[in-house]
Amino acid sequence: MKLTNWQNLVIGFIVFLISLPSFALLQDHSQEESIVHEIEEKEEEFDAQSMIVHHVLDAHEFHIIDFNGHPISIPLPVILWTDNGLTTFMSSKFHHDDSGKTVVEENGRRFVKLHETIYQLNEGESAVAFDAEHHPTNATKPLDISITRNVFMMWVSVLVLMLIFTAAARRYKKSDNNVPTGIAGFIEPLVIFVRDEIGIPMIGEHKYKRYMPYLLTIFFFIWINNIFGLIPILNGANLSGNIAFTMTLAVFTFIITTFSGNKNYWKHIFWMPGVPVPMKIFLAPIEVIGMFVKPISLMIRLFANITAGHIIVLALMSLIFIFKSIAVAPVSIAFSLFIGVIEIIVTAIQAYIFTVLSALYFGMATEEEHH
Amino acid sequence: MDSSQFVTPGFGLVFWTAITFIFLLLVLRKFAWKPILGAVSDREESIKSALESAEEAKKEMQNLQADNERILKEARAERDTLLKEARELKEGIISDAKEQAKVEGDKMIKQAQAAIESEKKAAVADIKAQVANLSVEIAEKVIKEELSDKKKQLKLVENMLGDIKLS
Numbered sequence: 001m002k003l004t005n006w007q008n009l010v011i012g013f014i015v016f017l018i019s020l021p022s023f024a025l026l027q028d029h030s031q032e033e034s035i036v037h038e039i040e041e042k043e044e045e046f047d048a049q050s051m052i053v054h055h056v057l058d059a060h061e062f063h064i065i066d067f068n069g070h071p072i073s074i075p076l077p078v079i080l081w082t083d084n085g086l087t088t089f090m091s092s093k094f095h096h097d098d099s100g101k102t103v104v105e106e107n108g109r110r111f112v113k114l115h116e117t118i119y120q121l122n123e124g125e126s127a128v129a130f131d132a133e134h135h136p137t138n139a140t141k142p143l144d145i146s147i148t149r150n151v152f153m154m155w156v157s158v159l160v161l162m163l164i165f166t167a168a169a170r171r172y173k174k175s176d177n178n179v180p181t182g183i184a185g186f187i188e189p190l191v192i193f194v195r196d197e198i199g200i201p202m203i204g205e206h207k208y209k210r211y212m213p214y215l216l217t218i219f220f221f222i223w224i225n226n227i228f229g230l231i232p233i234l235n236g237a238n239l240s241g242n243i244a245f246t247m248t249l250a251v252f253t254f255i256i257t258t259f260s261g262n263k264n265y266w267k268h269i270f271w272m273p274g275v276p277v278p279m280k281i282f283l284a285p286i287e288v289i290g291m292f293v294k295p296i297s298l299m300i301r302l303f304a305n306i307t308a309g310h311i312i313v314l315a316l317m318s319l320i321f322i323f324k325s326i327a328v329a330p331v332s333i334a335f336s337l338f339i340g341v342i343e344i345i346v347t348a349i350q351a352y353i354f355t356v357l358s359a360l361y362f363g364m365a366t367e368e369e370h371h
Numbered sequence: 372m373d374s375s376q377f378v379t380p381g382f383g384l385v386f387w388t389a390i391t392f393i394f395l396l397l398v399l400r401k402f403a404w405k406p407i408l409g410a411v412s413d414r415e416e417s418i419k420s421a422l423e424s425a426e427e428a429k430k431e432m433q434n435l436q437a438d439n440e441r442i443l444k445e446a447r448a449e450r451d452t453l454l455k456e457a458r459e460l461k462e463g464i465i466s467d468a469k470e471q472a473k474v475e476g477d478k479m480i481k482q483a484q485a486a487i488e489s490e491k492k493a494a495v496a497d498i499k500a501q502v503a504n505l506s507v508e509i510a511e512k513v514i515k516e517e518l519s520d521k522k523k524q525l526k527l528v529e530n531m532l533g534d535i536k537l538s
Contacts, residue, residue, distance in 0.1 A: 154388065173406060178414040242384060
């Protein structure tokens with residue numbers, strides 16, 4: 001199992017490394033592009049890059065469709081922690097502006113929204129000023145805990161999960177011989193899969209029960225958010241492709257692993273048994289790094305896989321507008337259908353991998369000495 | 372557009388994800404995972420115990436069958452010995468009867484032989500007597516005939532005397 005773990009790490013890093021230059025390109029290109037964009041704003045040039053980035057990143061409003069050049073979106077609450085305390089207002093106050101032009105005055109402070117980041121203007125300033133790299137010079141970032149598109153979709157997914165699973169649990173309570181009926185018949189094989197294919201083999205017969213609620217929750221939570229990310233009308237709320245989301249879950253796995261680590265686990269990290277003393281000293285820092293690399297690999301793998309899928313589908317669709325030809329549409333649609341089908345598989349696979357690796361780390365942390 | 376946003380975790384989403392995930396974990400643990408896993412393991416337990424009891428019943432059945440087999444074998448053996456005894460007894464009786472019959476038969480034959488012998492003797496004696504009588508009568512008649520003539524008479528006497536001598 002250790003091998004696959006390292007394989008996964010390696011794959012995760014390769015994906016990460018491959019994506020770095022493209023991010024860099026994206027960045028350089030986008031700055032030129034956005035300047036050009038501002039100049040030629042009137043001409044409504046299609047900018048595939050900003051469209052993709054806009055879709056993949058988080059947003060303060062739930063944008064559904066542009067109708068007659070007018071965006072239709074659901075406003076979401078903006079919650080900021082400023083030097084003047086908690087400040088809340090609806091994102092509709094920005095009037096769909098994302099370039100820092102609309103200034104909202106609330107709670108004695110002025111705010112602008114620039115590339116889905118909310119800036120607080122310094123005292124006395126009434127408009128945002130930019131430096132040469134198009135960064136605001138006279139504004140600071142307040143602590144932003146807004147209910148963004150991703151937070152909203154996360155709550156929708158939580159609601160759906162609670163409805164599905166409590167309904168399934170009720171089915172068992174109703175039946176007198178624990179026979180799964182209705183939705184429980186659909187849920188049970190999945191739950192048993194997590195137990196028999198993930199929990200028991202990775203952690204072991206005696207200790208897996210403690211970790212089952214976590215494993216089940218994380219599996220279904222990631223899976224449903226991967227699926228929600230694929231539904232076009234939800235505007236690709238890319239929660240599981242957001243590094244904040246994957247980081248938080250990876251940190252949970254890290255915390256649980258660290259706190260359930262037994263004597264044997266720590267011994268394997270700091271004083272590897274069965275190797276000579278110089279080797280023990282040599283291995284200790286590597287193992288300590290490994291401790292942190294494991295959750296980092298979890299974080300990057302899920303983020304990169306899901307984001308990559310979204311970018312591919314969006315890029316294929318953008319081809320139609322880049323070539324300005326409807327003739328490209330069949331090709332784009334065929335390819336994005338193909339990628340879409342793969343993505344449906346990936347939703348489950350990534351949820352499975354995240355859960356399996358979490359379970360594997362718990363299993364390593366609780367493994368008893370047997371040599 | 373600053374694309375480093377891609378790999379920069381936003382604090383807000385981390386905050387809400389942590390809270391939401393802990394909430395979801397607690398709610399689902401109480402209202403979903405415990406009842407579902409409990410029901411599943413209860414059912415597995417009951418299936419296991421049912422299978423075990425079925426296995427036990429099977430074993431018991433096998434024991435019973437073995438018992439039956441044993442009893443049947445014993446009964447068969449007993450029947451065989453009984454039959455054998457009966458056969459022996461029958462043979463004994465038959466041979467006894469035969470012997471007895473033979474003895475009786477022999478006895479009866481002997482008696483019959485004896486009776487025949489005595490009857491024969493009686494019959495011979497009777498015949499002798501009758502023959503004597505007849506001879507006497509014949510002799511009387513013959514003598515009467517013969518004695519009608521003197522010569523004959525003399526001859527007769529002579530013959531008789533001769534016979535007497537001979538006899």
